[in-house]
Amino acid sequence: MAAPLNQVFFPATFQELFTAWSRFPDAVPFAGGTGLIRGQGKQSLELPRNILSLDKLEDLRRITRTERYLEIGAMVRLNEIIRLGKIVPEVLTRCLEHIAGPQIRNIATIGGNICYPERRLDASVPLVALDAHFELRNGQNSRWISASRFCSIPGPLAINPQELLTRIRIPLEQWNYSVFKKFKGSSGTDSGGVIVFIIRNQKNTLTDIRIVFGAERILRDKNSETLLIGNQLPLSRKEADDFVEHWKSYLAALDTPEAIIRSEILNFIESQVLFIVE
Numbered sequence: 512m513a514a515p516l517n518q519v520f521f522p523a524t525f526q527e528l529f530t531a532w533s534r535f536p537d538a539v540p541f542a543g544g545t546g547l548i549r550g551q552g553k554q555s556l557e558l559p560r561n562i563l564s565l566d567k568l569e570d571l572r573r574i575t576r577t578e579r580y581l582e583i584g585a586m587v588r589l590n591e592i593i594r595l596g597k598i599v600p601e602v603l604t605r606c607l608e609h610i611a612g613p614q615i616r617n618i619a620t621i622g623g624n625i626c627y628p629e630r631r632l633d634a635s636v637p638l639v640a641l642d643a644h645f646e647l648r649n650g651q652n653s654r655w656i657s658a659s660r661f662c663s664i665p666g667p668l669a670i671n672p673q674e675l676l677t678r679i680r681i682p683l684e685q686w687n688y689s690v691f692k693k694f695k696g697s698s699g700t701d702s703g704g705v706i707v708f709i710i711r712n713q714k715n716t717l718t719d720i721r722i723v724f725g726a727e728r729i730l731r732d733k734n735s736e737t738l739l740i741g742n743q744l745p746l747s748r749k750e751a752d753d754f755v756e757h758w759k760s761y762l763a764a765l766d767t768p769e770a771i772i773r774s775e776i777l778n779f780i781e782s783q784v785l786f787i788v789e
C-alpha cells in the first residue's frame with residue numbers, strides 16, 4: 512500500500528527516530544515549532560510534509576552538571592535554561608532573556624535556536640564565546656563539534672542530512688566581567704545582531720578576553736584577543752586604542768556587515784575596553 516502523503520512521527524527512542532528518518536529522508540525535526548511556523552500569518556499553517564516530533568525523546572530534555580561542564584539537551588526550552596539560575600554563565604542567560612517574549616521562550620528550545628537553518632539566531636553568539644560544543648548524532652554514531660566551527664558553516668549545511676543536535680556542552684568557567692548587547696534590526700527583522708564581551712583576570716593579569724558578534728554570520732577576531740591576553744590590568748590607553756584599531760581593520764576587511772552595524776560594533780567594543788583602562 513502506498514504511504515500517506517503527510518506524516519508526523521513521535522519517536523520515543525533514537526532508534527525509532529532514525530528508522531523513521533531513513534524511511535522518510537525528507538522528514539524535518541520539530542522541536543518547539545516556533546521557527547518552523549515563524550512569520551506565517553495565514554489561517555492554515557504550512558508545515559513540512561513529514562515531521563519528526565522530538566517531544567517524546569526524554570534524552571533531549573536532560574540537564575546535567577559536572578565540575579567542569581553544564582550539559583543541556585537540545586529540547587530544553589529557553590525559559591528552563593534561564594530558570595536554572597546562577598549555574599548558567601551570565602552572558603548566556605542575558606542573551607536568552609532577550610529572545611522574543613516569555614510565551615515564545617516557554618516553547619522555543621535551545622536546539623531549535625541553534626539549528627534554525629536560515630541564519631544564526633541569538634543563542635549561538637554566547638555559545639561561541641563560551642567555547643561550547645554540540646553533540647550531533649545520526650543513525651550510526653555521534654560526533655562533537657565546537658560551536659565556533661558549527662557556526663562558521665552556513666546554516667543549512669552545518670548539520671548533515673539526517674543528523675540531529677542532541678546535547679550542548681558548556682564549560683563552567685568563571686568570567687569576571689560579562690556584557691551582552693542586542694542591536695535593533697532594520698524594519699522587518701527582530702534583531703540587528705547581538706554582541707557579547709567577556710573577560711577573565713587573575714589578580715592584575717588579563718587571562719582571557721572574548722568578543723563575539725553574530726547576525727547573518729558570526730564574527731570573532733582572535734588576533735585582537737591575543738593582543739591583550741597576558742597584559743596587566745588596568746590596560747593603558749594605548750593598549751585599548753590598539754585593540755580597537757585591530758577590530759577596525761578586521762571589520763574593514765570583511766564584505767559585511769553594513770557600515771551602520773560596523774560602527775555600532777566598534778562603539779560597543781571601545782566603550783567596554785575603556786572600562787578596563789587605567
Ligand SMILES: Cc1cc2nc3c(=O)[nH]c(=O)nc-3n(C[C@H](O)[C@H](O)[C@H](O)COP(=O)(O)OP(=O)(O)OC[C@H]3O[C@@H](n4cnc5c(N)ncnc54)[C@H](O)[C@@H]3O)c2cc1C
Pocket residue numbers: 539540541542543544545546547548549550565585586609610611612615618619620621622623624625626627628632633634670674675676677701702
Ligand atoms: C515572535 C518571535 C520572535 C522571535 N525573536 C527572536 C529573537 O529575538 N532572537 C532569536 O534568536 N530568535 C527569535 N525567534 C526565533 C526563536 O528563537 C526560534 O524560533 C526558536 O529558538 C526555535 O526553537 P524551536 O524549538 O521552536 O525550533 P523549531 O521551530 O522546532 O525548529 C527550528 C529549526 O531547527 C530544526 N531543529 C530543531 N531542533 C533540532 C535538533 N535537535 N536537531 C536538528 N535540527 C533541529 C528544525 O528542523 C527547524 O529547521 C523568535 C521567534 C518568534 C516566533
